[in-house]
Amino acid sequence: METLTERVASRIPQAQERARIKVEQLTASGRATAAVASGQRLHAAAARASSVRQRVMWLQRFVSCAVEPVQVVSACTAGCAHCCHLAVPITDVEAALLANASGRQATRVGTDLSWRVADLIAMARDRPEAMQRLMAEHDVRSRAVVGEPCPFLDRAGGMCTVYDARPTACRTHLNLDDDALLCRLDIGTDVPVPLFDGRQLKAIVLSAQPAAVLADIRAFFPERTP
Ligand code: SF4
Numbered sequence: 001m002e003t004l005t006e007r008v009a010s011r012i013p014q015a016q017e018r019a020r021i022k023v024e025q026l027t028a029s030g031r032a033t034a035a036v037a038s039g040q041r042l043h044a045a046a047a048r049a050s051s052v053r054q055r056v057m058w059l060q061r062f063v064s065c066a067v068e069p070v071q072v073v074s075a076c077t078a079g080c081a082h083c084c085h086l087a088v089p090i091t092d093v094e095a096a097l098l099a100n101a102s103g104r105q106a107t108r109v110g111t112d113l114s115w116r117v118a119d120l121i122a123m124a125r126d127r128p129e130a131m132q133r134l135m136a137e138h139d140v141r142s143r144a145v146v147g148e149p150c151p152f153l154d155r156a157g158g159m160c161t162v163y164d165a166r167p168t169a170c171r172t173h174l175n176l177d178d179d180a181l182l183c184r185l186d187i188g189t190d191v192p193v194p195l196f197d198g199r200q201l202k203a204i205v206l207s208a209q210p211a212a213v214l215a216d217i218r219a220f221f222p223e224r225t226p
Contacts, residue, residue, distance in 0.1 A: 098167070
């Protein structure tokens with residue numbers, strides 16, 4: 001009988017091909033473009049927002065609207081919480097929205113554990129090599145939390161307790177395979193899950209909050225869901 005490792009290894013090329021076809025079909029059918037267009041009223045509401053917090057909230061909704069057709073063809077379903085055991089980068093503005101939704105207090109995180117969004121944007125623009133080094137450092141830090149549940153995960157039911165207020169990272173983390181086989185947590189093993197490329201959408205939300213600080217969700221909310 002095939003082991004999980006063997007099943008995962010033999011799935012990888014098939015999953016990558018599936019993801020490629022799905023992205024191609026979404027683009028060719030115009031569904032991806034239509035979803036972004038239908039989110040424009042949310043984008044416009046963000047532009048009119050009177051505070052950064054409000055702006056980010058509207059942009060998060062815009063992101064959800066833009067990824068709707070991707071979600072339909074993804075492997076992600078309610079109750080699957082594999083990605084809730086990975087690093088979840090959020091800003092202090094998103095932490096404030098989560099605090100508001102959950103009634104929990106967000107901890108202020110220090111700069112040794114976090115990055116200022118404006119510095120990241122400037123680094124990506126002016127010093128790409130430094131950005132690459134930082135991303136490598138980020139990967140190392142991210143591995144340290146793998147397996148640790150998000151503080152907002154209801155571990156019994158595998159459900160997000162702050163779904164409507166979930167951060168941008170969670171809204172764009174979509175597996176384009178047909179099932180969650182490649183997401184199954186095998187700590188210490190890097191599996192190339194064919195994820196939706198949400199970088200542009202994340203950049204839209206981040207550039208609306210240049211003064212924000214970015215860190216893992218667990219740094220802002222050290223206490224877990226009981
Ligand atoms: S905020 Fe919700 S969706 Fe995001 S990692 Fe936490 S439990 Fe999962």
